[in-house]
Amino acid sequence: MIDHVTLQVSDLARSKLFYEKAFAGLGYRIAFGDEGTFWAFDIDDGLFEIMQAETKPPLTRVHVALRVKSKADVDEFHRAALAAGGRDNGPPGPRPEYTPNYYACFILDPDGYNIEAMIDEVA
Structure with missing residues (x-):
């Protein structure tokens, strides 16, 4: 989603x-x-x-964030996207500056667009 x-x-x-x-x-x-x-x-x-x-970077002209079901899904997306040729734009990890339970990673796709996988767990 x-x-x-x-x-x-x-x-x-x-x-x-x-x-x-x-x-x-x-x-x-x-x-x-x-x-x-x-x-x-x-x-x-x-x-x-x-x-x-x-x-300025790390933001790009287009940014899409995909809500996933688990932190493991965030980690897997990051691994698979790097293996597919994406460039790291932020490794998997907590992003407390967004919300206390936000966990995400960021990948630049072949055109340089910032694609995020994220989960914002309710405590």
Whole structure:
């Protein structure tokens, strides 16, 4: 299942206003963000995120996070993606800066897109 998708936009303020209006009828609202950097919209069981184009690595123009069932799945995705020719963009491990129980890894695919496998376990 896709947990969240992040798109790089050329004008964050313009895109924020666009998506606020476009998503209003669906009941999607801003969940959190950082003025001038990114905004995350709560879309039912996931997030739709936009970020300012000048954001520096490790972020990429497109970011897709796959919600998996276990930490072992995160570890296996990382191993298999590296074996398939992906490049490491963050090894498996805790990401307490996101939430206390977030565990993830990040791989750059052949086009340089940031693909994440993650689990956010409830304590």
